Amino acid sequence: MDHKNSKKPTYSRFSQQELPAWKPILTPGWAIASFITIGTLFIPIGLLALSASDNVVEISDRYDEVCVPDDYSSKAESYIQNPDVKKTCIRTIKVPKKLVAPIFVYYQLENFYQNHRRYVKSRSNKQLRDPKAEDDTHDCFPKSKTKDGKPIVPCGLIAWSLFNDTYKLSTRGKEISINKKGIAWKSDRKAKFGSNVYPKNFQKEGLIGGATLDEQIPLSEQEDLIVWMRTAALPKFRKLYGKIETDIEAHDSIKVEIENNYNTYKFGGRKKLVLSTTTWIGGKNDFVGMAYIGVGGICLFMGINFILLYVFRPRRLGDPSYLSWNRHPIA
């Protein structure tokens, strides 16, 4: 008998599938409550986000086309590639609203594929971090070594194509200082770019892709490079150029002196200078607020509809007349 009993499955609520369970049923009450809750939650959030976005002052100025002298207008490329032509370009920006410090200066590139697989891969994180790993350039093709086989630091396409337009801002004849420190992520500066790694053989031969680097300054302090090396996710992107730590009054006009060096003409890209303040949601972003309000609105609408339905055509919970055998009575 013992032997037989031992074969008997031992009882447990799990094995009998009788564990206590919460069995939520989507009743009209629940549905209405969910809709109303989402609605009442989302609309305020949306309003908050909208108002935050509204407080952001963002000025952008596209300069790639304007900064090509008229006589080069049909051959912008040859203009940009001509080292002998002066590239300075003066722009004036009106300030519609008071810009409260910190004001962030961005450059915006469009139609620039920093996320191209060949581009993204073309870097050596190890080399950037560690002075001993300067030969670790195997991922960096086609910009890994100089012709005589010396490793380039920093190697790879990303570093090579470093953005090299520069901006000088002034208002009322007074120069606005742009703080170029602290624009990169702290973790990058501390851990990813070595404080004892110095540029070597960078932009020394062949076609020059972009900015050059001061070989005396360690990579961890080359924040432009660090920012640039954080490859953008999308072909239209902004990158921090610097911060302005003084307010700029409304209706001032800012004179911008642009060194227009970077070649976006070849691939039809655009360049913009963007000045923006931020709030808790970051920069100007009406979309998120609108989306919240929209979704909240839809949910409220659905909720109200269901309330009306419930009032005018209530379905009794568990109404047996909905059972299949009652709907199609068996003959």
Added chain:
Amino acid sequence: MPANVERKKKKSKGRVKWSNLYTFSCFRPPAPASNRLDFGQPGFTRVVFCNDSGKHKTKPYKYSGNDVTTTKYNVITFLPKSLFEQFRRVANLYFLLVAVLSVTSLAPFSPLSLIAPLVFVVGISMLKEGVEDWHRFIQDMEVNSRKVNVHIGGGVFVDRQWKMLRVGDVVKVNKNEYFPSDLLLLSSSYEDGVCYVETMNLDGETNLKIKRCLECTLGFDEEIKFSKFKAVVRCEDPNSSLYTFVANLEFGDVDDSNDLDLNSSYPVSPSQFLLRDSKLQNTDYVYGVVIFTGRDTKVVRNSMKSPSKRSRVERKMDHVIYVLFFMLLLISLIASVGSVMYTDRDQTDKEWWYLRLMDDRDASFDPGNPLVSGFLQFLRALILYGYLIPISLYVSIEVVKFLQAMLINNDQDLFDEVSGKSVEARTSNLNEELGQVEMVLTDKTGTLTCNQMEFRKCSIEGVSYGGDVNEIVRAASQRMNIDIQSYRFNLDGDDSTPRDSMETVEISSDHVNESKNSILDGEHDMKNLGGIKGFNFGDKRLMNKMWIHGSNVWDMMMFFRVMALCHTGIPVENEGQSGNHRLKYEAESPEEVTFLIAAQEFGFQFCRRTQSLLFVKEIDPSGLEVEREYKLLNLLEFSSSRKRMSVIVRDEFGQIFLLCKGADNTIFDRLGDGGRAYQHATTMHLANYAEDGLRTMVFAYKKIKDSEYEEWSSSFSKAKAIIGPGREELLENVSEIIEKDLVLLGAVAVDDKLQDGVAECIDKLAQAGLKIWLLTGDKKETAVNIGFACSLLRHDMHLFNLSLSREVESKNELKAMKDDILNQIEASYRATINEKTKDDPFALVVDGKALEIALRNDTRDEFLQLAVNCASVICCRVSPKQKALITRLVKKYTGKMTLAIGDGANDVGMIQEADIGIGISGMEGMQAVMASDFSMPQFRFLERLLIVHGHWCYKRISKMILYFVYKNIVFGLTLFYYELYSRFSGDVLYDGWYMVMFNLFLTSLPVISLGVLEQDVSSDICLQFPALYQQGQKGIFFSWKRIIGWMGNGVLTSLVISILNVYILSPSAFRKGGQVVDIAHLGVTTYTTIVWTVNCQIALIITHFTWIQHIFIWGSIFSWYLFLLFYGALPPAYSNREYKLLVEAVGPAPMYWMVVLLVVVISLLPYFIYMVIQRSFYPMDDHVIQEMKYGRKVVVDDETWLREKQSSRKATHIGFSARVDAKILYLKDQLHKKRMFIIKSITNSPIRRSISVNPLENRD
């Protein structure tokens, strides 16, 4: 050899010349003379040198050995063969391709993440195959190494393993042993060379079959004699026909010179042929010569290779996979074409100078070679977007099914206390099929019945004994809330002369009372009598000699004498129980045993038999016990055409009696004018017994004058002496002469005991919309009885019989047979579509031979059409192969999910052929279980297995697959959309580890918990609402509508996720610190929203949350953050761009959290709205039932609940409840009529009969 000595002793002691006892040597059918010419011709080439197996070592007489292998693989072929099996699945082949490619540089992520799951999936499946094959191997080993006594020359027999046996060997098989191969019977322990064989494993029949050796070999009945035995058998080639065997034995007297004189040749018939896997019974030993071995044996030829089964859901899933595969190809093509276009357009370095495409060319982006790079991009895309075709789906399904099977195996309610066995899922492949079964094909013996006969009722002199109220009536009256008592009270009030519906038998009301009491007492007694096997009878009026106080004691005694004398049984000592003097009996059929037992209980103990004398201890009418002896003059054998059996005995006073028992019609036809006194009452009783599913037999007798007997006896002897074709017919005719002018005594009813809960189970299954077909090797009468017993048949059904008419059968012409069957089918079919009878229940009873014709190509459609129109179908006398064939055809031509259930080796074919095969594990044979997908100790567990576990598993697997498809579309497509933003360069938005984590940790456990634990309603509600099961039969949870819907939901969600993330997060800063997003930030945010969305989505579709689901779902989301935290904390050498991502970059940004909230809500909103609308306006049955059960906290409307429980049943004509319903209808009708009568002041009350059910006692 003391054992041998003892056996010999036994032989001499118990030797009875069986042939003389009850047969007239009519077993020898005429030799098929024409066949002799065929030997040596094609089909008849086999030559067996008996006792000279050495000759079979060389060709052309070298035949296969006796070892049987049922395994699919061996050690060497396992790896290649099973690998081949695995990679025949398209999906696996694709995964293999991907895994191979992943080793190359093309792969966007680590090869391990692709190879490991593949190895897992293939490994698990192979392991499963291997283990199953190992079990088969062990079983083969066990069978092959059974021992048998083999002659090795010089009259010495030694034990050898079965597999060592060779053709030509002479073997000795002892009682209760199985035959190791197909044997030619040479001699047996009985002098006349008969032996008894049980062929349960072959055809499921439990009654013993008599085999008899040729007269010429009769002498070889001792071991020593075989030293000189030499013979040659020429016979047909191996084939699968169980009931035929054509051979010639060439055999001469062996003289001392040992020369073989083979000039005499004897035809051999199936009656000398012993089949492998049948069992020797009631015979101490037999000698036989091996004719067919191993795979040449008939039983092995009848077996089929076990096919590997896949569930329909899985097969449909394959189609879903094809759709996904098409999607994959499409987007891969788009990606590669796009990539080529963009790479090609800048032939030179013109446009994207920062990519330097012309330096250090990369094959994937080679403007000089766009086709190659296009192809490489295509391969890369195939790998990258492989997330659309999730290998983890296969892994998860394997895991889920394994766990489901574990839950089935460990269900306490599926445990049988008696046998100590539990339902076992032997393959977990088919769990969800259990929820979709529409057709149950069941074996009878051992599956529905216990293979145990019980004496239940009898009708003597027109009075029925042994209880009347059957369960149907009891249940009907209970349901009508009127108990029998009140009815009677009501009726007794009016001074009526109740007449039964047939208006013949009059009964008085006090008689009703009496019979009522006797019923109750009878039931009481029954409980007390539980100890006697085969006797389930109780009636005060008969037990304990009470019958002697009856009115017509003479007929009563004759009745009991028929019981005690007209049979072929012998008493065996009942060891151990010396206290009471009850004997045990052995006989050809189990019914005879029950009669003998019953006779013993009534005081007519059959105690001894000799060659020609029968001794019975009888109770005299005075109440004293006397031993009487009867001389057995003749025994007129039972045969299926005669349907009766008689003995002619002379009692101590010299009177000659013919005692006869047989089927009601045959006996009634042969009653004399004076013998019909009880015929009407008996007919009534017989009808009632038969409706209860009892097997009935009618008893009659006749007193024969000496002169009459002498005259007949001589003609009978003459007929017996004839040898030749007409012998049997002649004997029948002669028997006919004496078997007439009989006097009817009464009838007995024997119950082929159903297993526990069979009737209830069939009832539930019928309500759940399943059709049940009974396939049995037994004869038609038995099958029909059981049909009634388990409510597959009822009396008000139109019963169609399909069988070959005798004339046609005798002609043996195919064309005529076909026409005959076709006519019958058409006639029946016309009846089923006839307006008048259309709604009536129909049943079809088909006989094996008719079935064979009906299942031929040209009649098949008509037959199946008819069969499907019938509420129940019973096929009798079907061979194992036919069972399999029926199963296959039903499966194929009706397209319905079939389930076959059986217990014996004869059911193996059908078990393998059906979509789901179930073996009954209680019995000794294991073949059925070995071949089955599920095994269960009792038929009744089918109910819970199907209606609870099947329903759950089907829903679980369907939901799980749909969700899986959804989640992988969501994930895979977001990868693709990013491609559009990166100029088809194939950059991946997510870190490689995210990709691995997605299916491995972040979404796997919730979906497994869904697959294992989801319940729409609890088990008791499943059982209460069998209609829920029909959701599975209709396949509504895995319909293309749903599949497409979920795919659409996935596409929509992926779009919402991608677009919102991109547009919200770029290009302006997302933090107060002015930082903008890069790939890592966009990736992590998108990924977070996916993790949230798919996990919340599963929370929306789960309706059953235990703590496990909560932990898995919310834990999965939590673990994503945990992972991010941990990953970000690793040094940048390992974490790369994810370094401190959460703590530094996205975590502190409110925007990140806002995006997550927004995207998750928007992604889920369409489904949520769909759900709300569906539940509000188009609720499904399970929704409403859920609401009824769990939703209404205040009022639990019991009445509604009960009413819906009732009406959820499928309208069915079979099953216990259906019969009860029919009865209620009948009773109500009667009640109504009665009221009408009362109004009209007519005293006749037809309801009387229905109330006391069977008040037909008629004592004159």
